[in-house]
Amino acid sequence: NAGVTQTPKFQVLKTGQSMTLQCAQDMNHNSMYWYRQDPGMGLRLIYYSASEGTTDKGEVPNGYNVSRLNKREFSLRLESAAPSQTSVYFCASRWGEGYGYTFGSGTRLTVV
């Protein structure tokens, strides 16, 4: 039982490059989330998927897209990376109301 698995753990991109961050959970959770964490900014929601087949914007969606591939997997794509997207990205999943999130180990992304 691995919980929430994120890949890659570290990535350096050049401005304008694209990449996809992968997230998978094996806990049969319904909801999945992508957050970014910047120094002094706490956790900011990028996109979420309340259930398989649905996705919605969070508070900072610009420059990102997501795909809920199936119940287990929720990917985050940067189409044209910008230095402002340098951050630590966390994927999380949740079974439902009244339960907390389980976070992945994070992806540290640097855009140069």
Added chain:
Amino acid sequence: GENVEQHPSTLSVQEGDSAVIKCTYSDSASNYFPWYKQELGKRPQLIIDIRSNVGEKKDQRIAVTLNKTAKHFSLHITETQPEDSAVYFCAASKGGSNDYKLSFGAGTTVTVRA
């Protein structure tokens, strides 16, 4: 949407003393309140949570209290130890919503001095 405010932003305590972090929330429909601990370079991890039908919950040296009338909840850490040094986040979740999002506070950096 839900707005969660957390205070203080930084907290320094002597080893063995208690630490208290306070959060307020804005939406009276919120009914689930978890606390997360994030050590440097690690993922946030759930340490304790409380539901709105309970006023207090304890787990060894940590406890959480909830005042629904005032819309605030607090984390109490007793007999602090160096391994308690971390960033702590409070969060709130609204009941009856279909997105199950958590709204997070901005975090409190706790430093335990030896």
